[in-house]
Amino acid sequence: MASEWWEPLRDYCERSGPGLLAEPSNAVSNAAFVIAAILLLRRGRAPDPVADGFAWLIGVIGLGSAVFHTLAVQWAMLADVIPITLFIHAYFFLALRRFLGFSALAALAGTLAFAAAAAFFEPALSRLAGQPFGALSNGSVAYAPAALALFGVGAASWRFGKRDGAALIGIGALFLVSLTARTLDAALCPILPLGTHWLWHLLNACVLYGLVRAARRAGPA
Template sequence: MAFSDPIDIYCERLGPAFWAEPANALTNAAFLVAAAAAWMLATPDAKRDPLVRTLIAVLALIGFGSFAFHTLATRGAVLLDVIPIAIFIHLYFYAGLRRFLSLPVLTSIVATIVFFVAGLAIGQAGQGKLNGSISYAPAVIGLLIMAAATYFSSSAAAKHARAVPRLLGIGFVFLVSLTFRTIDDAVCSAWPLGTHFLWHVLNALVLYLLVRLLCDTTDAARA
């Protein structure tokens, strides 16, 4: 298998042409809008935070990488799609441990590595299931773990109590977006456009809300 080998795994794609997935390709603009909005609405303190700045930059990269994948549609382009997403997931998990739970740097790094390895195991075990959406199960689990740990942590509960319902709400939106990703192939015969493009729009919203939450937590910590 070569990096140049074509991939056809989405309902909308009917051939190898660059614009064979117009809806899937163009809705990646939602990630760029989300990144721009997150930056413009961030306070000066949040903008100076390295984690916030990096996450916003990666959010924009997700849009470019996914656009490349849905237009080039090759095995090599898959890497442009999945790598920025993986970076965002694991960097945010680390940021959450540091900001919501106030864990030490080393503890947060070790926990993030464990989270990464567990995610790989889940992805391998469920490879091909749920139209490939099983690979995002660790992200859902990570949000739930973060919300539960923040709620039950005596040191974090008072300071970041508002983060818990927001994390749960974001988790719900993420599940809805993941549903649209999962059913793309199943509804194809009845809806040739598919539903993957809705995954892009809602997932961009999820990532924006996550960055906004981190910005608010950063501001609260410095208040």
């Protein structure tokens, strides 16, 4: 069983075989997350330890993804997935607090409900369509709940007269573009040997940077 964790993966267009440098664009493009984290940690506003924590997490996302795209084995995938999942759910909690004014208890309940709904989202779509949506979307459907949450919280915040709601909607639109790049990686492989997954990294780093900036502007709940 332990050997399964070391099984090689070839999930992305750019990787044509084993080796640490088999996905140079996908690996190097993770530097965008580290740059985003550094820019967010520069002291230019009042201290915000929560926003700083999210900035550090963005850096961890970049490092974890770089590990995955260099080693490309089963266990390294966890280094990629876990920090991203943590960011999504922690930021949803933060968004409910800072943009919609939820109490901590209500935000926690909302986050748990979101996590449960996200877990059943892809299986429900697959049952309705009669085919695995995850494979059809190159795995991007797993991020659809996060996109819907961005638009939902953004629209609700905008409805309450907060300008940050419009910012969240704009960031959500950019997130859809980045998801498109992730989805098309395999489909465009015959004509683009590098694929488009590296573009997902660059755009998603901008998305996470924008989210933390928006939360910092909104201020503590």
